[in-house]
Amino acid sequence: MKAVIQRARDASVTVEGQVVGQVEHGFVVLLGVTHEDTIEDAKYIANKLVHLRVFEDENEKMNLSLKDVGGSVLSISQFTLYGDTRKGRRPNFLQAAKPKIANDLYEKFNELVANEGIHVETGEFGAMMDVQLTNDGPVTLIIDSQDK
Numbered sequence: 011m012k013a014v015i016q017r018a019r020d021a022s023v024t025v026e027g028q029v030v031g032q033v034e035h036g037f038v039v040l041l042g043v044t045h046e047d048t049i050e051d052a053k054y055i056a057n058k059l060v061h062l063r064v065f066e067d068e069n070e071k072m073n074l075s076l077k078d079v080g081g082s083v084l085s086i087s088q089f090t091l092y093g094d095t096r097k098g099r100r101p102n103f104l105q106a107a108k109p110k111i112a113n114d115l116y117e118k119f120n121e122l123v124a125n126e127g128i129h130v131e132t133g134e135f136g137a138m139m140d141v142q143l144t145n146d147g148p149v150t151l152i153i154d155s156q157d158k
Contacts, residue, residue: 089112117135
């Protein structure tokens, strides 16, 4: 499981002209799921995300977590994180999990983050989405459950 995390001042996701998720001050999370991923991978990413210290404290040092600052998460399913671009010019997505498995783990991830007391908004799984954000910093990090 991979997560691209962007610290955001504000963010929204729109599907067919309708805003379906919106947050202020927190993270935009692009979450990709591969075939071998399990609930343990979702737990690892959720725990790391909630406690990652990338928000400034009173000394302007990145020392506070999402939980510390009362931030929110805009979570977007992103199968293209498992796109393989090694051959040719068109990526293949053979490493991305099948939709049913990916959606189940994506929803479990969102539930785990919410269970930590974090407000979670989401996009729409499988839909074409327009994501807008003001990247704060900018701060962008990648968490891969294979690194645990």
